[in-house]
Amino acid sequence: MKKFVFFGGKGGVGKTTVSSAYGLKSANAGLKTLVVSTDPAHSTSDVFDQQFGDEPAPVDGHDNLWAMEIDPEQEVENHLIEIKRAMGDQVSPGMVNAIDRQIEMSHQTPGAHESALFDRFVDVMQNSEEYDRVVFDTSPTGGTLRLLSLPEFLEGWIERLLHKRKRSIDLYEKAAIGGREPRRMAEGDPIIARLQERKEMFEFAGEVLRTESAYFLVLNPDELSIRETGRAVEELTEYDLAVSGLVINKVTPEPDEDESGRGAKYLRDRCRTERERIEHIRDSFEEPVVAVIESRVEEVKGSLLADVAKDLDVTVEATPKSAG
Ligand SMILES: Nc1ncnc2c1ncn2[C@@H]1O[C@H](COP(=O)(O)OP(=O)(O)O)[C@@H](O)[C@H]1O
Ligand SMILES: [Mg+2]
Incomplete structure (x- = not known):
């Protein structure tokens, strides 16, 4: 298994549950594992009954397991402050106000959330040397x-920018004004340096997402979820990110044979429909179904989590970096 493992899917299908279970399985196998959750509504904090924040913290009662929670709202806010700060260093105070307004407007666009979150993902990936495995409870989508x-x-x-700068500096030098100052401008140009840094960051992200990451999609046995999953597979494939498998979660458990009440009849009908859908998933997707997880009566946490982890037929061993 690759170092970075993503579990994608629609809200509520069980991404956080499955990633936590997989994280636990990975940690129990002796790999130092970090689970990163991004959903403020129901996250690793609920699963492990422990409040996690923006930085990794060890999960109580589990060796090798760490968790952190990224709050997308907060990330957009941080992003905004950071850009303003960087700009403030580079432009005249008079322009700062105008730029502030522009930046604030751009952060209200729908992409801002995803973009800030993505930056944070990359940041986590870049600073994860100490972990053998990092599990994300969301996979990148079209927007990101x-x-x-x-x-x-x-x-x-x-x-283009470099070219322009060089030309203007050449002219500057030809006008025989001291050589030191202009050269420093070209070498230490803050805007070019920043663009270069962004470029390298996204190059790193592309490389890591393609070569060191595995993607799993979580779905439920219902039509809508199946359709969504089809679209997600297409999206990921379009960017050369291969989906390693599908996790079918919240499957209705069969009643015992000797049960014959109204509830049992309902469950049998329901199970038949779901079985057909699961067959359909196996037939119509190229990606293997790596787990079929039943609905539990209670929220999946505590000892139930280890139980769900057992259902996950997803390997945990680390793939050596050079291998595929
Ligand atoms: N197999 C399951 N059995 C019972 N409850 C489940 C199961 N999987 C998930 N849940 C519950 O469903 C809700 C949504 O799951 P969650 O993992 O938060 O989904 P997502 O992260 O995709 O939004 C949570 O309350 C969770 O405890
Ligand atoms: Mg979640």
Whole structure:
């Protein structure tokens, strides 16, 4: 298994539950594991009954297991502050207000959330040397994946900018004004340096997402969820990110043979429909079904989590970096 493991899918299908269970399984196998959750509504904090924050913290009662929670709202806010700070260093105070307004507006656009979250994901991946495995309870979607084409875009931009700067510096030097000052401008240009840094960050992200990451999609045995999963597979494939498997969660348990009441009849009908859908999933997707997890009566936490982890037929051993 790759170092970075993503569990994607629609809200409520069980991403957080399954990633926590997989994280636990991985930790129990002796790998130092970090579970990263991104959903403020129901997250690892609920699963482990322990409040996690923006930085990794050890999970009580489990060896090798760490968790953190990224709050997308907070990330957008941090992003905003950071950009303003960087801009503030580079432009005249008079322009700062105008730029502030622009930046604030751009952060209200739908992509801002995803973009800030993606930056944080990359940040976590870049700073994860001490972990053998990092499990994310969301997979990148179309919006964030589009960011992967940013390096090429930035490359062109940086080249044009460099060219312009060089030309103006040449002119400057020809006008015989001291040589030191202009050269420093070209070498230490803060805007070019920042673009270069962004470009490298997205190059790193593309590389790691393609070569060191595995993607699983979590779905429920219902039509809507199956359709959504089809779309997610297409989206990921379009960006060369191969889906390793599907996790079918919240499958209705069969009643015992000798049960014959109204409830048992309902459950049998329900189970038959779900069985057909699961067959359909196995037939129509190329990706293997790696787990079929039944609905539990209670929220999946505590000892139930280890129980769900057993259902997961997903390997935990680390793949050596060079292997596929
Ligand atoms: N197999 C299951 N049996 C019972 N409850 C489940 C199961 N899987 C998930 N749940 C519950 O469903 C809700 C949504 O699950 P969650 O993992 O938070 O989904 P997501 O992260 O995809 O939004 C939670 O309350 C969780 O405890
Ligand atoms: Mg969740």
